[in-house]
Amino acid sequence: MSELYQALAQGLLIGSTYGLLALGMGLVYGVSGVVNFSHGDFISLGMFMCLALYSALSLDPYVSVIITVPVMTAIGALVYLFLIRPMVGHQFLMVVQLTLGLSLVLQNGILMVFGGQPARTPSVVESKLLLLGDVVLRVPHLIAFAVSFVLAGGLYVMLRSTDFGRSIRAVHQNAHAAALMGIDVGRVQVMTFALGIGILALAAALLLPGTPIQPTQGLRYTVITLLVVVLGGMTNFVGIMLGGLVIGIAEAFGTIYLDGPLGLLMPYIIFVLIMLFRPQGLTWSSSR
Amino acid sequence: MLEIESLTAGYGGVPVLRDINVKLGAGEIVGLLGANNAGKTTLINSLSGTVRPISGRILFQGEDITPMSPRRRVERGIVQVPEGRLVFPEMSIRENLLLGGINSRARPNRRRQMDKVLELFPRLGERLSQNAGSLSGGEQQMLAIGRGLMAEARVLMLDEPSLGLSPLFVQYIFEIIDRLHAEGLTILLVEQNLNLTLRHAQRCYVLERGQVAVEGVADAVRNDPRTKSAYLGL
Numbered sequence: 478m479s480e481l482y483q484a485l486a487q488g489l490l491i492g493s494t495y496g497l498l499a500l501g502m503g504l505v506y507g508v509s510g511v512v513n514f515s516h517g518d519f520i521s522l523g524m525f526m527c528l529a530l531y532s533a534l535s536l537d538p539y540v541s542v543i544i545t546v547p548v549m550t551a552i553g554a555l556v557y558l559f560l561i562r563p564m565v566g567h568q569f570l571m572v573v574q575l576t577l578g579l580s581l582v583l584q585n586g587i588l589m590v591f592g593g594q595p596a597r598t599p600s601v602v603e604s605k606l607l608l609l610g611d612v613v614l615r616v617p618h619l620i621a622f623a624v625s626f627v628l629a630g631g632l633y634v635m636l637r638s639t640d641f642g643r644s645i646r647a648v649h650q651n652a653h654a655a656a657l658m659g660i661d662v663g664r665v666q667v668m669t670f671a672l673g674i675g676i677l678a679l680a681a682a683l684l685l686p687g688t689p690i691q692p693t694q695g696l697r698y699t700v701i702t703l704l705v706v707v708l709g710g711m712t713n714f715v716g717i718m719l720g721g722l723v724i725g726i727a728e729a730f731g732t733i734y735l736d737g738p739l740g741l742l743m744p745y746i747i748f749v750l751i752m753l754f755r756p757q758g759l760t761w762s763s764s765r
Numbered sequence: 766m767l768e769i770e771s772l773t774a775g776y777g778g779v780p781v782l783r784d785i786n787v788k789l790g791a792g793e794i795v796g797l798l799g800a801n802n803a804g805k806t807t808l809i810n811s812l813s814g815t816v817r818p819i820s821g822r823i824l825f826q827g828e829d830i831t832p833m834s835p836r837r838r839v840e841r842g843i844v845q846v847p848e849g850r851l852v853f854p855e856m857s858i859r860e861n862l863l864l865g866g867i868n869s870r871a872r873p874n875r876r877r878q879m880d881k882v883l884e885l886f887p888r889l890g891e892r893l894s895q896n897a898g899s900l901s902g903g904e905q906q907m908l909a910i911g912r913g914l915m916a917e918a919r920v921l922m923l924d925e926p927s928l929g930l931s932p933l934f935v936q937y938i939f940e941i942i943d944r945l946h947a948e949g950l951t952i953l954l955v956e957q958n959l960n961l962t963l964r965h966a967q968r969c970y971v972l973e974r975g976q977v978a979v980e981g982v983a984d985a986v987r988n989d990p991r992t993k994s995a996y997l998g999l
Contacts, residue, residue, distance in 0.1 A: 640867055643877035647853050647864050656815055659839030659868035659916065 479611035486609075491617035492725020493625035496718035497680050498698065499705035500629060501673035507649040507712040508669045509557075509565055514576040518583035519674050523549055523681025524690045525587050528598045537600050538682040539620070545678040553674025555668050565666075566749030580695060587692040600686035617686035624683055624747045628676070629718055636714070645669055649712060704748045708759050716760035723747065723759065766791040766951055767812070767843070767920050772821035774811045777983025778821055781807045782975045783805055789920060794952040796966030796983070800996050803972040805955045806848055809922045812953075813845045814838045825920075839867045842919030848928060848955075851908040852867070858889050861897050861908055865906065865915030875915065882911040885941065903934030921945065922953040927961060939965055959996065963987050971995045 502516050513519075526545045527538040536544075560579065564572045607617035636642035647655040648665045656662050701724060709720030724744045731743025751759070767789040771850060776780040782804045789795050799805050802920040810816040811821060814835035822831040830838055851959040853861050862882060864876040883890035886907040892900075895909055915923055923942065927935045942965060946952055956962040962969065973995035979986050986992055 640863075640872075643860055643864055644854070646860075650853045651851050652853055653815065654847060654853065655864075656835045657813055657839070657845050657847055657851070658864050658912070659836045660864070661834070661836045694973065746899060 480733055482610075482612045484733045485726060486612050486614055487618065487733075488726030488729030490614065490622040490721055490725070491729065492722035493629075493639060493718070494621045494680055494683050495701055495705050495725050496709075496719070496721025497625040497628060497676060497683075498702045499709065499717045499721055500632060500714070501676040501680070502702050503706055503709075503711050503714075503717050504632075504645070504676075505673040506706070507669050508645055508652075509561070509666045510569075511561055511565065511572055511576070511670075512703075514573060514699055515580035515583055515695070516677070516702050517700070518580045518587075518695030519549065519677045520681045520684070520698045521552075521587060521690070521692065521695040522552075523678040524598070524685050525591055525596075526683055527682055528690065530597055531598045538598055538685045539600065539602075542682045544678055545682065547671055548750075549678035550671045550675035554667050554671035556674070557670035561670065562663070562666070580633070580699070584692050584695055591692065593692060595689040595691045597687075597689055598685050603686035609721050615687065617683075621683035624679070626718075628679065629714070631759075632676075633714055641665075641668070645714075689690065692746070704744060708748065710758050710760055713758075713760055716758060719759050723751075766793075766826060767953075768824040769808075769812070770822050770824065772808075772811060772818055772823065774807060774818040774821075776807075776816070778819070780975065782811065785821070785972075785975075785977060786972055787977070787980075789951055789953060791951055792946075792949050793968065794946045794954060794966050796962035796969035796986075797953060797955045797972065798957070798962055798969055798986075798995075799972035800957065803995070804975040805884050805972055806924055807975075808972070809845055809924055809953065809955055812838075812843060812922060836868065836922055839916055840870050842870070842917060843881075843922070844913045844916045844918035844920070845922045846909045846913040846924060846926065850902075850905040852897040852900070852905050852908050852912070855896060857894045857896055858900075858908055859893040859927040862915050864888075865912030866917070868916055871915060871917040874917065878915050878917060882914050885914070885944075886911050902929050903931065903937070906930060906934070906938055907941075910938070914945075918950065920951045920953060922955065924955045925957065926954070927956065927958055935961070959987075959992070 505511055505513055523545055527541040530536040530541040530544060560575060566573050584736060602616045607614045607616055607619060636646060644660045644665050647660060648662050652662050705720040706717060706723050708723060711717030727744040727747040731740035736745060769785055772785040773780050773783050785808060795917055797805050803958040807816055811818055814833060817928060818831060822829055825841055825843060862879055863875060866872060866878055888904060889907055889911055897905065923938045926938050942952060954962055966983055968982055970977050971992050978995040979989045979991045
């Protein structure tokens, strides 16, 4: 029974960060219709930036975010302005091809700078544990859980209560009408893409402690993010966080209860089963 | 107040409007008439800046606004209430109204402006937190006009405000338009409904295949045989 609680707790904690990763993708898709297949490689980039900052300045990943979040946000804005925006409105497959190409560029760029060997970025909390009865919780996972939900809550409030948030939703619902209100649609799209990438920088630091990293891991994060947004609905805030928890729990159950490759397949098996029996996804929204 | 000079505009370099000349005086209500595909919506989208002109220019209070972005035009008070209302369906009435006043000139006065709009449309005030998508067509039209007024419009361009509404709502909406005009607002009324527009507008332009076919005071336009031919394609 304790294994069950362990799997549930571990899944919930890591799943919250998957939800956060997917919120970034959902925001970008909502305002520009772009599904960013280099999403996971930006997470990778954030992680390797933390590694570089640790190597150069001995900065803990949690401290590195002071640098990585603004830098990645700026990179996101530049990528959108010079690569993605010229392609928006063209054929969907061209944008897919572009982001896939960007994924390869990021992967190989990281490979050239850091080499192909798995690396680790130490953190002061990486080996700290919290015992709740028989359940052992890793402190980095607890931090990831708390920060993810606080940030998700903050994003939710921002979208509901600020002019920028309402502009994002307006552009998502009808870009032409938003332009007629005097909203600078192009600016909202750039800022939202940049925000989405900035969120990934934060998520990268949350996932990093105790996790070995390698340049080719981006695809795995992209696929996990896609599973979450398809389950939750591309622009459904609550659904996305719920989707993250489901995938996180499936992954934890697979790791704890099943051996080898079958365990790793668990999130995908659960995803296929949910899609078979509930093709509309986890929530009531049809926006997918 | 607003002057369109020799405007040619269209999509992808293909002109829809050719050599259009239109003037709106301060406080006037001017009708823009024409059959389907005459170019009416392209014309007001050119005024809003969402369609870029191929040639010609647009002057607002003497200033050339042709190269300006839609945002800067809204800041100057050139506001469109689009055809089909285009309210944000998954946002509340309140949020829609707030977005109407999001431009930098109107933003500081949003609370005061919202009170005015709700006084004009008390029905909206009764359901401020209701999603716009759940409103009837007439209520959505009220919201769309209210949203335009939130922008502190100096020129309000109404694209087919009677489209899809019951006769009772059409009457109500046109009473509101008359009231706004009486308060001194400059209005460009884009309509297919000839008689309705001629009853309310002081001057009219009739578009036919992207060109001004007839212009003049309402009575003259009504009696001009070219008006009928522009509508019937004769």
